[in-house]
Amino acid sequence: xxxxxxxxxxxxxxxxxxxxxxxxxxxxxxxxxxxxxxxxxxxxxxxxxxxxxxxxxxxxxxxxxxxxxxxxxxxxxxxxxxxxxxxxxxxxxxxxxxxxxxxxxxxxxxxxxxxxxxxxxxxxxxxxxxxxxxxxxxxxxxxxxxxxxxxxxxxxxxxxxxxxxxxxxxxxxxxxxxxxxxxxxxxxxxxxxxxxxxxxxxxxxxxxxxxxxxxxxxxxxxxxxxxxxxxxxxxxxxxxxxxxxxxxxxxxxxxxxxxxxxxxxxxxxxxxxxxxxxxxxxxxxxxxxxxxx
Amino acid sequence: xxxxxxxxxxxxxxxxxxxxxxxxxxxxxxxxxxxxxxxxxxxxxxxxxxxxxxxxxxxxxxxxxxxxxxxxxxxxxxxxxxxxxxxxxxxxxxxxxxxxxxxxxxxxxxxxxxxxxxxxxxxxxxxxxxxxxxxxxxxxxxxxxxxxxxxxxxxxxxxxxxxxxxxxxxxxxxxxxxxxxxxxxxxxxxxxxxxxxxxxxxxxxxxxxxxxxxxxxxxxxxxxxxxxxxxxxxxxxxxxxxxxxxxxxxxxxxxxxxxxxxxxxxxxxxxxxxxxxxxxxxxxxxxxxxxxxxxxxxxxxxxxxxxxxxxxxxxxxxxxxxxxxxxxxxxxxxxxxxxxxxxxxxxxxxxxxxxxxxxxxxxxxxxxxxxxxxxxxxxxxxxxxxxxxx
Numbered sequence: 264x265x266x267x268x269x270x271x272x273x274x275x276x277x278x279x280x281x282x283x284x285x286x287x288x289x290x291x292x293x294x295x296x297x298x299x300x301x302x303x304x305x306x307x308x309x310x311x312x313x314x315x316x317x318x319x320x321x322x323x324x325x326x327x328x329x330x331x332x333x334x335x336x337x338x339x340x341x342x343x344x345x346x347x348x349x350x351x352x353x354x355x356x357x358x359x360x361x362x363x364x365x366x367x368x369x370x371x372x373x374x375x376x377x378x379x380x381x382x383x384x385x386x387x388x389x390x391x392x393x394x395x396x397x398x399x400x401x402x403x404x405x406x407x408x409x410x411x412x413x414x415x416x417x418x419x420x421x422x423x424x425x426x427x428x429x430x431x432x433x434x435x436x437x438x439x440x441x442x443x444x445x446x447x448x449x450x451x452x453x454x455x456x457x458x459x460x461x462x463x464x465x466x467x468x469x470x471x472x473x474x475x476x477x478x479x480x481x482x483x484x485x486x487x488x489x490x491x492x493x494x495x496x497x498x499x500x501x502x503x504x505x506x507x508x509x510x511x512x513x514x515x516x517x518x519x520x521x522x523x524x525x526x527x528x529x530x531x532x533x534x535x536x537x538x539x540x541x542x543x544x545x546x547x548x549x550x551x552x553x554x555x556x
Numbered sequence: 557x558x559x560x561x562x563x564x565x566x567x568x569x570x571x572x573x574x575x576x577x578x579x580x581x582x583x584x585x586x587x588x589x590x591x592x593x594x595x596x597x598x599x600x601x602x603x604x605x606x607x608x609x610x611x612x613x614x615x616x617x618x619x620x621x622x623x624x625x626x627x628x629x630x631x632x633x634x635x636x637x638x639x640x641x642x643x644x645x646x647x648x649x650x651x652x653x654x655x656x657x658x659x660x661x662x663x664x665x666x667x668x669x670x671x672x673x674x675x676x677x678x679x680x681x682x683x684x685x686x687x688x689x690x691x692x693x694x695x696x697x698x699x700x701x702x703x704x705x706x707x708x709x710x711x712x713x714x715x716x717x718x719x720x721x722x723x724x725x726x727x728x729x730x731x732x733x734x735x736x737x738x739x740x741x742x743x744x745x746x747x748x749x750x751x752x753x754x755x756x757x758x759x760x761x762x763x764x765x766x767x768x769x770x771x772x773x774x775x776x777x778x779x780x781x782x783x784x785x786x787x788x789x790x791x792x793x794x795x796x797x798x799x800x801x802x803x804x805x806x807x808x809x810x811x812x813x814x815x816x817x818x819x820x821x822x823x824x825x826x827x828x829x830x831x832x833x834x835x836x837x838x839x840x841x842x843x844x845x846x847x848x849x850x851x852x853x854x855x856x857x858x859x860x861x862x863x864x865x866x867x868x869x870x871x872x873x874x875x876x877x878x879x880x881x882x883x884x885x886x887x888x889x890x891x892x893x894x895x896x897x898x899x900x901x902x903x904x905x906x907x908x909x910x911x912x913x914x915x916x917x918x919x920x921x922x923x924x925x926x927x928x929x930x931x932x933x934x935x936x937x938x939x940x941x942x943x944x945x946x
Contacts, residue, residue, distance in 0.1 A: 311767040313929055330770065338767045344759025349576060360568055361768045405764065 264288055265310070265328075265413050265444045269319030272305055279305045281468040282319070287413070287461075290441035294459035294476070295448040296551060301465040303448040304341050307417050310446070311338050323413075334362055337411030341418050341448075343402050345390050351401050352377065352386040355408050362409035369408065376404045379434065396427050403431060407438050414439060416447035420454055432458060452551060464551060487524050489514045490539040491531055501527060515543065565769035569777020570784065573752070577785055586744070587789055591796055597733075598797045602804035610637040611679065614647040614659035619690075623667065624660055627686035636682075658683075666691065730813070731890035734820065735866040737790065738886045742828055742859055745786045746835035749778055750848050750855075753839025753928075762928055771925045779832040779917075786828055787821070812893065819902055820889040823909065827885030830913040831855065833920030837940075840927040847934040854937065862886055871895075879905050881912025 265287040272280040280302045287293045297303050308314040310321050312333050321328040345354055352373055359369030377383045380400045382393075390398060403419060414435075420428045439445055449455050455462070462479055464472040472479060486507070489495060495514040498506050503523045507515040518524045524542075531537050577583045613624045613636050621638045628635030639656050641647050647659035651672050659670040660683060667687050669675055696706040756762045765774055794817070801810045838851040862883030865873060878887035884905040891897055926943045927935055935943075 308763070311763070313763050313766050334768055336767065338764055340760050340763040342760040342763075344761045345764075346576075346755075346761060347759065353575075357568070357572055358764070358768075361565060361765070 266322040271318035285463045285473050287444040287446045289444045291460035292445045293461040294455035297465035302468040335412045337406035337414045339406040339416040347391040358405045359408040414445040486543040488543045492536040565773040566776040570781035573781030594797050598800035612637045612639045612656040614639045614650045614656045620660045623687045627682045631682050727894040732867050734890045735886040739863045741786050742831050745782050749835040750839035754842045775924045816892045823885040826909045826913045830916040833917040837920045837923045840924050841935045881909045
């Protein structure tokens with residue numbers, strides 16, 4: 264398990280990270296969200312040892328993370344870049360070896376990844392001749408080539424079209440085994456919602472919410488939406504519920520428990536046709552907005 | 557979970573630097589260009605000096621042949637070759653056709669040298685001297701004297717109080733040439749090092765590199781790879797010029813240059829490594845290629861000032877320069893070629909250079925570690941020194 268404990272980092276007077284702690288559990292995708300400047304990239308760079316922390320530490324299975332272990336991590340920085348004038352196969356082999364693979368193994372692994380990414384016939388081309396989408400593919404391959412024991416991806420899907428995102432996600436699911444913790448940051452919340460098992464929300468350098476997406480999304484209160492053919496104003500007089508909003512036949516209300524909700528539905532049916540009745544799921548964007556308010 | 561076969565990331569970085577350069581057409585092109593330039597510099601003067609084998613002299617009789625042979629012995633080098641023909645007309649035809657340099661024909665009281673439009677003074681005086689010698693020996697024999705008796709007391713020997721190892725012109729040429737080789741190589745490779753560092757910063761690949769291996773290894777890899785490349789380039793060019801010298805029979809120059817070559821390599825490597833560290837820092841201070849102009853300025857100055865010193869300064873200033881680190885890489889090998897330098901001098905200069913190199917590289921490594929990941933804006937040297945480690 265990859266953990267950060269009490270990370271603090273200042274840039275001059277500004278506190279970029281303030282006592283940040285969270286876990287990234289193996290075999291689960293942990294989404295790292297927060298507004299621009301919240302400190303996501305700073306935290307990731309500290310995890311990768313590219314930036315020093317002013318307080319706290321990064322742990323691997325409970326022990327302080329060493330350079331030796333970190334070398335087996337896979338990292339995709341936010342601002343992309345590989346060698347533009349180097350051919351992509353040589354480039355990936357180089358990164359494999361940089362992370363400790365011998366040349367033969369690095370080459371085998373590179374060929375497998377290029378094949379998987381549909382770039383096998385471009386192997387001898389320089390990176391700069393590839394389309395941006397393909398460059399992004401090579402970039403993720405560079406993070407995966409050495410079969411990393413942990414993955415840290417900074418905005419891995421930014422700039423990709425939906426199809427490319429799907430392809431990338433498939434690749435990640437395929438390559439990342441059950442022992443590998445994955446941390447990725449994103450500001451595309453719908454994507455995070457779809458992909459992530461766990462969530463860490465950062466705001467102004469502080470963790471404001473963390474945990475499994477399912478738990479965070481269920482929220483403390485139960486909200487339902489009712490649409491009837493007619494006026495829904497009668498809801499205001501129903502005991503045990505709190506109406507948030509009524510507009511014509513559409514109403515949004517909170518209930519204390521599911522039982523009360525069912526009673527409301529029965530009452531609605533006796534009054535006339537019910538067009539829609541459903542619990543209103545709290546969208547991630549609401550959690551995000553709530554948490555970072 | 558990974559194979560730990562490669563525990564020296566610096567070697568891998570160096571390997572990548574070398575392989576990339578060897579595939580770079582610009583690099584190969586510039587190497588071939590310098591190769592051609594150096595070969596031309598070695599071969600063309602020799603061709604112009606007409607060192608392509610012995611000069612042919614036409615003669616019509618034994619007496620003429622003997623004089624030419626005598627001239628050939630006195631002349632040394634390639635000497636002259638006798639071209640025996642039947643008569644005067646045949647000899648003149650050879651001269652007119654340019655098949656022989658001149659013809660030596662019997663004259664009314666001795667010989668006549670026949671040339672086409674002109675006869676070089678060297679050739680004329682060699683034949684004149686030889687004819688006199690052969691003639692005098694014959695005359696002496698007739699007078700009952702041995703050649704030794706005849707020559708007794710007439711020998712003139714030459715003694716030089718400050719012998720030069722090479723002719724003045726050649727010495728100057730070699731001096732400037734050696735300094736220039738270092739200057740050009742250090743500058744050319746220096747800019748390449750700085751550019752490759754900025755390129756890694758610009759493309760942010762440096763983050764991936766720094767996450768995988770220590771930043772110091774990155775620096776060492778770059779310095780190592782480029783030093784190997786620079787040295788190989790020089791060895792190839794030096795090898796070509798040696799072949800050129802041998803092919804054109806200029807062994808005399810080779811004999812003087814060869815013993816200094818080893819010293820040159822030592823001075824070159826140490827000076828180059830120090831500068832390479834500095835150039836890498838110049839790259840890490842910049843954030844874009846455009847910044848290199850200002851961040852490489854100190855490096856250019858450190859090269860340029862000693863270069864002009866080594867080339868144009870008077871001999872005492874040159875002596876001082878030959879002990880100053882980096883300047884010594886340009887001044888000392890040249891001095892050793894053109895004057896007698898006691899052994900302790902290059903050794904002391906190497907000690908200074910070594911100390912300077914260690915100092916510069918250590919400082920460079922520190923600056924490099926602190927500035928490599930600063931991608932916000934271009935930094936100054938003073939600013940970088942004040943930075944705390946990231």
